[in-house]
Amino acid sequence: MTTQEIIDYVNSHPSGKVKLAVADIDGILRGKYISKQKFLSVIEGDLGFCDVVMGWDMADVCYDNTDFTGWHSGYPDAKVKLDLSTFRKVPWENDVPFFLGEFIEEAAEICPRNLLKRVTEQTEQAGFKPFFSQEFEWFNFEETPVSANAKDFQNLTPMTPGMFGYSILRSTLKNDYMTALFEHLAKFDVPLEGLHTETGPGVYEAAITYSDVLTAADRALLFKTSVKEIAYQQGIMATFMAKINENLPGCSGHVHQSLWDADSRTNLFYDEKAPDHISELMQSYMAGQLFCLPHILPMVAPTINSYKRLVEGAWAPTTLTWAVDNRTVALRALPISKKSCRIETRVVGSDTNPYLAIAACLAAGLYGIRKNLKLNQPATVGNGYRDISNGILPRNLDEATNTMKNSEVAKELFGEKFVAHFTQTRDWEWRQYAKVVTDWELKRYFEIV
Known part of the structure; x- marks a missing residue:
């Protein structure tokens, strides 16, 4: 689908929301719903996502030994870019629009999806x-x-x-x-x-x-x-x-x-x-x-x-x-x-x-x-x-x-x-x-x- 076709679908979906997710280091999807208005505002740019998802384990216990983020950094937002080519409709959830994202800039070096893209x-x-x-x-x-x-x-x-x-x-x-x-x-x-x-x-x-x-x-x-x-x-x-x-x-x-x-x-x-x-x-x-x-x-x-x-x-x-x-x-x-x-x-x-x-x-x-x-x-x-x-x-x-x-x-x-x-x-x-x-x-x- 073209970007405009994706926008049209998001605008027309009765839920008024979009589901998105990124993969953490264990391959667990960490995500959320955002409004269609928020989605349209970040579609060409990026959005903030708390970098704790790369700073804790699968049980949400924070690492005490990592350099990338931690209590020492205050767990700021990292930038995430949505990949529009991953657009899907979730059929068991009323075809709500769904997208995968990936960490960019500094976080890209440890982002699993970006690692695969580099290889x-x-x-x-x-x-x-x-x-x-x-x-x-x-x-x-x-x-x-x-x-x-x-x-x-x-x-x-x-x-x-x-x-x-x-x-x-x-x-x-x-x-x-x-x-x-x-x-x-x-x-x-x-x-x-x-x-x-x-x-x-x-x-x-x-x-x-x-x-x-x-x-x-x-x-x-x-x-x-x-x-x-x-x-x-x-x-x-x-x-x-x-x-x-x-x-x-x-x-x-x-x-x-x-x-x-x-x-x-x-x-x-x-x-x-x-x-x-x-x-x-x-x-x-x-x-x-x-x-x-x-x-x-x-x-x-x-x-x-x-x-x-x-x-x-x-x-x-x-x-x-x-x-x-x-x-x-x-x-x-x-x-x-x-x-x-x-x-x-x-x-x-x-x-x-x-x-x-x-x-x-x-x-x-x-x-x-x-x-x-x-x-x-x-x-x-x-x-x-x-x-x-x-x-x-x-x-x-x-x-x-x-x-x-x-x-x-x-x-x-x-x-x-x-x-x-x-x-x-x-x-x-x-x-x-x-x-x-x-x-x-x-x-x-x-x-x-």
Whole structure:
């Protein structure tokens, strides 16, 4: 739509309001409603947004260790620019107009969306057009925020019982919910290629239709919040935790990616003449990711809980490996055809900030191309958990954060200010966890020790 068409729609909407949001460092949408008059006054400029959204954690507890903002700065407003190309109508909210924004000026250096835009610009300057999509697994419970809190998040009722992946029966049992997801998301310009049950009680998996990289990240970000909002209307709570229970599979956020020529006509990852159809460019891209992953792991595994998913035998990788169509490795190469040849980065969990996860994948792959890295590591044969020839992933958020904090590679990819701010937030996350006495400790030590 043109700017004038957007203005006309906003003016004609009976609510008289606009909904807008920005992504914080954890990928949580922070937003508000503004009047149509306020929207029209900022459409060509910017608006102020309290910078605390980049200075507190997902529980709204203020960081005590970040440089960008804090009590020392008084939490002033930061400038936000609305991206009119993200205009959508929220179909489950009377088609209210919606826009995504991004932090600009000083805050741009730590803004997740702006980080991805910078990496995308570098990629396009190198002559490539990146196409991406993200897929998500998540658990659904017949709970509300009130009931879940009242139960202290224990003994929650799953939407459906048992382990029943790819179930036609289960998708029929909750067809109102599944239909609402498919139809509402399509109208919200977050189109799905597929939606099905996954193994685990009340687990769904959705694959978002691929697109240019920024659109893909916008869609992935909006997908998670949209699913939660649609679920609310069905009396359901959706969670994108990476690992809900040690006895159940984790939830992934796999990133699919390919590089095309500048005209978007030729998939540069595909080589008809190569024995496995994997081009040299794709090999360098994979080599870059395998080299960079230990340096940037918190961007694709950002929470304490992320590392409970990255364990052997739970459908998530633990080693720095690759192979063709193998679901036990970090990088699953899919050289299927000229159109669909791509890489699936399987380390990524459902708890990620899509802007950061996708920026990490793209920047690491581009690093391999820029440095002309060779994929000297042979493809894993069989069980990737047993192939430790190229090393293993960091085992927890503390280890991963310390590696990234001190990494010249990470600073080269994303800039010193972003790396400093992001790792400060991950240090904070680790400290919040480290001081808590857990149920496991009580059960293990209370009587016996």
